[in-house]
Amino acid sequence: MESWPHDWCDFASYVIAGVLSDNGFGDWDVISAADPETGQHHTWIELVAPDERVLYSIDATLHQFSDIGEVPFYGAERSPAWVRFSQVRTRGKFSTLFWGNGPYTEALEAVRNRMAVADVAARESAAGGDT
Numbered sequence: 032m033e034s035w036p037h038d039w040c041d042f043a044s045y046v047i048a049g050v051l052s053d054n055g056f057g058d059w060d061v062i063s064a065a066d067p068e069t070g071q072h073h074t075w076i077e078l079v080a081p082d083e084r085v086l087y088s089i090d091a092t093l094h095q096f097s098d099i100g101e102v103p104f105y106g107a108e109r110s111p112a113w114v115r116f117s118q119v120r121t122r123g124k125f126s127t128l129f130w131g132n133g134p135y136t137e138a139l140e141a142v143r144n145r146m147a148v149a150d151v152a153a154r155e156s157a158a159g160g161d162t
Contacts (some may be wrong), residue, residue: 035149037095039092040073040074040075040090040091040095041063041135042072042134042138043091043092044061044074044075044076044091044133045125045128045135045138045139046135046138046139046142047059047060047089047091048076048100049059049125049139049143050139050142050143052125052126053143056133057078058124058126059076059077059078059089059122059123059124059125060076060077060078060079060123060124060125060144061074061075061076061120061122061123061124061125061128062075062077062119062122063077063120063122064112064113064116064117064118064119064120065116065118065120066115066116066117066118067117067118068132070122071116071131072116073092073096073112073115073116075088075089075091075092075093075104075110075112076089076090076125077089077109077110085108086105086107087094087105087106088106088108088109088110089103089105089106089110089114090101090103090104090105090106090110090111090112091103092160093110093111093112096112096115098115099111099112099114099115100112103105112136117119122151122155145153
């Protein structure tokens with residue numbers, strides 16, 4: 032991952048949406064959009080209300096584009112990426128994405144496994160602290 036955050040937006044978006052979904056925080060939209068002038072593309076996630084209002088956005092790799100962000104974005108509004116990446120290529124709920132195989136699934140499974148290990152360690156530590 033020495034090129035982080037460049038070229039990691041798909042993986043980051045998929046894994047974050049998966050972890051949020053696993054923990055009951057909704058079925059997030061994964062947006063992949065292109066810059067109509069350059070064809071360059073970018074991916075981020077949004078939690079969308081039934082009336083299509085964006086409730087929250089997470090753009091973990093926005094800072095790879097210094098012209099629109101210097102840090103990752105998370106907030107109760109659309110990602111600033113929309114300013115530049117306005118041509119939607121794909122948009123879908125995490126639960127229905129076709130990406131659910133190969134390296135994306137492997138990355139999500141690796142994060143799930145690490146989170147499970149950390150959860151067990153935290154529970155053991157908490158149980159040991161009660162005595």
